[in-house]
Amino acid sequence: MASIEFKNVTKQFDKTVVIKDLDLKIEDGSFTVLVGPSGCGKTTLLRMIAGIGPQTSGEVLVGDQDVTDIEPGKRGVAMVFQNYAIYPTMTVRDNIEFGLKNQKIPKEERERRVKEACEKVGMTEYLDRKPGTLSGGQRQRIALARAIVKNPSVFLMDEPLSNLDAKLRVQMRVELIELHKKLKTTFVYVTHDQVEAMSMADTIVLMNQGKIQQMASPSVMYKDPDNLFTARFIGSPAMNVKAFEDGSCFGFRPEAAIMSKEKEDGWFKMQGTIAAREMLGSETLYTIRNEQQDTFVVKSGDDSHGVDETVWIHVPREKIYIFGKDEMRIRQQDDGYETYMGKVGAM
Amino acid sequence: MEKGRKNKKSRHIMRILKPYLLIAPAILGIMLFTVYPAIKMVFWSFYDVNQLNPAKTKFVGMKNYVKIFHSTDFVKSLKNTGIYTLWTVVFIMLCAVVLAIWLGRKKDKFSKFTQAAMFLPHIISMISVGLIFAQMMGVNNGLLNEILVAVGLERCQWTQSSSTALMSVILVAVWKAIGYYTVIIMGSLQSIPDSIYEAAALDDASKLTTLRKITIPLISPQLFFTLIIMTIGSFKVFETIRVMTAGGPNNSTNSLVYYVYQQVFTKYDIGRAAAGGTVLFIIVGILTILYFALLSKKVHYQ
Numbered sequence: 001m002a003s004i005e006f007k008n009v010t011k012q013f014d015k016t017v018v019i020k021d022l023d024l025k026i027e028d029g030s031f032t033v034l035v036g037p038s039g040c041g042k043t044t045l046l047r048m049i050a051g052i053g054p055q056t057s058g059e060v061l062v063g064d065q066d067v068t069d070i071e072p073g074k075r076g077v078a079m080v081f082q083n084y085a086i087y088p089t090m091t092v093r094d095n096i097e098f099g100l101k102n103q104k105i106p107k108e109e110r111e112r113r114v115k116e117a118c119e120k121v122g123m124t125e126y127l128d129r130k131p132g133t134l135s136g137g138q139r140q141r142i143a144l145a146r147a148i149v150k151n152p153s154v155f156l157m158d159e160p161l162s163n164l165d166a167k168l169r170v171q172m173r174v175e176l177i178e179l180h181k182k183l184k185t186t187f188v189y190v191t192h193d194q195v196e197a198m199s200m201a202d203t204i205v206l207m208n209q210g211k212i213q214q215m216a217s218p219s220v221m222y223k224d225p226d227n228l229f230t231a232r233f234i235g236s237p238a239m240n241v242k243a244f245e246d247g248s249c250f251g252f253r254p255e256a257a258i259m260s261k262e263k264e265d266g267w268f269k270m271q272g273t274i275a276a277r278e279m280l281g282s283e284t285l286y287t288i289r290n291e292q293q294d295t296f297v298v299k300s301g302d303d304s305h306g307v308d309e310t311v312w313i314h315v316p317r318e319k320i321y322i323f324g325k326d327e328m329r330i331r332q333q334d335d336g337y338e339t340y341m342g343k344v345g346a347m
Numbered sequence: 348m349e350k351g352r353k354n355k356k357s358r359h360i361m362r363i364l365k366p367y368l369l370i371a372p373a374i375l376g377i378m379l380f381t382v383y384p385a386i387k388m389v390f391w392s393f394y395d396v397n398q399l400n401p402a403k404t405k406f407v408g409m410k411n412y413v414k415i416f417h418s419t420d421f422v423k424s425l426k427n428t429g430i431y432t433l434w435t436v437v438f439i440m441l442c443a444v445v446l447a448i449w450l451g452r453k454k455d456k457f458s459k460f461t462q463a464a465m466f467l468p469h470i471i472s473m474i475s476v477g478l479i480f481a482q483m484m485g486v487n488n489g490l491l492n493e494i495l496v497a498v499g500l501e502r503c504q505w506t507q508s509s510s511t512a513l514m515s516v517i518l519v520a521v522w523k524a525i526g527y528y529t530v531i532i533m534g535s536l537q538s539i540p541d542s543i544y545e546a547a548a549l550d551d552a553s554k555l556t557t558l559r560k561i562t563i564p565l566i567s568p569q570l571f572f573t574l575i576i577m578t579i580g581s582f583k584v585f586e587t588i589r590v591m592t593a594g595g596p597n598n599s600t601n602s603l604v605y606y607v608y609q610q611v612f613t614k615y616d617i618g619r620a621a622a623g624g625t626v627l628f629i630i631v632g633i634l635t636i637l638y639f640a641l642l643s644k645k646v647h648y649q
Contacts (some may be wrong), residue, residue, distance in 0.1 A: 050545070052549070081545070085546040
């Protein structure tokens with residue numbers, strides 16, 4: 001068990017600065033998900049913790065100890081790779097045992113730990129198989145067992161589910177949450193998929209262009225975003241945004257809008273025609289366009305509307321988010337909030 | 348109705364024949380230039396061949412084989428070929444693996460230049476290489492001896508002495524082939540994903556353990572391939588010996604193929620030559636089967 005801390009960390013590849021002066025603290029025992037678009041630096045952070053892509057400057061602390069000069073194998077961390085990185089020439093048992101052998105752990109203890117780890121991921125019957133004969137999901141489980149067997153204080157996972165099919169991904173998500181509960185160690189999980197982040201994390205760290213945009217629990221991320229990037233990244237479909245003349249803007253989530261044929265009450269009201277309709281089952285997504293060519297997406301439980309139909313959408317005042325010119329959120333207690341709200345109401 | 352059935356039948360025959368027709372040119376070539384000469388060689392090895400008067404050619408059974416195995420020339424050339432093969436294969440294999448690991452990890456200009464420089468000998472013809480080395484290995488005015496003298500060592504007899512001649516030929520073969528095999532092994536090294544090495548680093552594996560347990564097993568198919576190709580190639584050594592030593596001095600560099608060549612072109616004894624060729628054929632065949640049987644168990648195919 002260990003917390004992780006980045007102090008004033010910078011990472012450079014040749015002359016490109018990927019991360020500059022970053023500070024971050026990951027709590028002991030948390031399930032922290034680093035999420036962001038590709039190239040945002042999330043994997044770079046993970047690799048710094050592992051020691052396989054060390055920082056250019058600054059300190060990385062694992063359990064209050066600076067690990068900068070400690071080799072990857074001696075940091076007490078285990079990592080699950082995107083492509084699993086299973087050793088193809090070794091049997092499942094050898095794969096899992098490899099780290100323990102290198103640490104010169106006696107045979108009996110090794111066997112006991114391999115057995116335990118295999119039971120946790122349900123791979124006991126495959127111990128003597130070669131990885132080549134196993135499916136993607138099974139290989140993923142070996143990679144997990146290989147990490148578990150080391151009793152690491154920190155689990156690092158680099159998009160471990162992205163090579164699995166959709167159904168298996170959902171199943172493995174649940175299994176990982178349960179595994180975290182069982183092991184009670186720190187999990188650091190990297191993904192570009194906000195759904196994965198929302199469903200698994202107790203803390204989300206959202207990154208963009210090497211900077212942390214917001215760090216909070218999934219529900220705070222969704223309900224109370226600090227800035228426009230967070231608001232647009234978290235939630236699917238993304239938040240609707242409309243700019244004011246001065247460059248600031250307001251937004252509302254597709255699921256916050258109410259749609260009807262007649263004009264009704266609501267702080268923000270707009271008439272438009274349905275440009276596209278996607279039936280998802282329990283809900284339907286409508287893409288609505290008004291005369292100024294503004295496009296909004298509305299998520300509705302009502303699937304009775306058709307394409308080219310003229311409808312009204314309404315958004316209640318408390319569901320409207322205001323963002324300043326610098327893309328930072330303007331909250332209720334901030335200056336200018338009422339002015340912008342007034343503008344929205346007058347539209 | 349009748350015609351339709353006929354059409355269907357001929358189409359069916361066509362479908363069966365088509366693949367055979369398509370491979371026919373290649374098979375014809377192999378038959379004509381590989382299989383036929385091989386059979387003919389084995390056939391002749393049982394005859395006392397008279398080239399001037401074919402009517403006098405007669406069946407002699409195993410007599411050619413008995414003769415060559417009783418001649419010191421043939422036994423010596425067999426032994427030389429074995430020694431030559433062993434040393435070239437061991438040398439090239441070790442050097443190529445070490446060089447490939449050393450060069451493969453770096454991507455700077457120096458390493459690229461080294462790679463290109465090392466590959467260069469492969470595209471030069473063996474005859475030219477042999478001639479150039481013969482000159483460089485001259486005892487009194489050769490470049491190599493000048494260097495030896497310059498650093499205060501004694502002159503080496505190189506191809507002039509029966510104790511160093513075979514080693515000289517081996518040296519040339521190693522020099523010529525090393526770059527090619529290094530490039531092959533480097534290619535296979537580069538196909539190993541970085542994440543495997545990163546996983547090994549996180550598994551606290553030392554450099555030696557990583558090499559032994561991960562790198563070598565992963566490139567074993569290519570190592571296996573190079574081993575077979577090299578062994579077979581070495582058994583057929585001819586050009587360097589033809590140009591540099593002509594089998595001498597005192598038969599110390601005579602090889603199987605050169606022996607066969609001598610029998611045909613200087614002794615005009617086709618029967619013995621064919622017997623020698625057949626022996627080579629059998630040895631290479633056995634080696635190939637042996638390699639596949641023994642090593643394929645230890646080789647990993649992805």
